[in-house]
């Protein structure tokens with residue numbers, strides 16, 4: 001069964017929740033994220049999409065008896081850029097980080113927006129937008145386990161030795177369809193980290209408490 005998630009979808013960028021009961025066929029090119037706990041087969045038994053892994057697939061077939069996934073279609077943008085019409089819609093519909101967190105001075109001059117949050121069972125999900133050539137805030141405090149999937153644009157997840165941009169010790173490039181590995185340890189402790197945008201970016205945050 002497939003249903004569109006209205007809170008996350010924009011014109012030309014559709015988010016569907018897929019609840020498996022056997023075969024699920026993907027027509028055209030789509031981004032798929034396994035947000036269940038069990039592996040899901042792709043095309044054949046040998047190809048497996050593990051929990052919290054994502055794939056960019058074309059005319060593909062997923063198989064699972066009870067899995068759950070997110071299917072994302074960028075219907076008018078095969079280069080996976082944030083188009084000017086998408087950016088206009090985001091500014092009109094989403095919340096600016098400076099309004100969500102008025103106490104955080106760093107956000108006041110940052111072109112960063114967040115979509116509504118939606119409950120997807122195990123995970124809370126929302127989308128973020130960050131303008132090209134800008135750096136998200138360095139932080140490490142979370143009361144949830146988070147991972148991110150790049151939807152449009154090119155970004156980086158960067159880790160820091162201290163909460164200062166010139167102490168970066170690792171960067172993970174984020175390209176459309178890619179989900180980064182977990183940054184937190186077994187005690188849900190994170191290193192200092194930030195999301196930095198190379199081009200205009202949209203990424204999905206999945207949070208589990």
Ligand SMILES: [Fe+2]
Pocket residue numbers: 139142146193
């Ligand atoms: Fe974070």
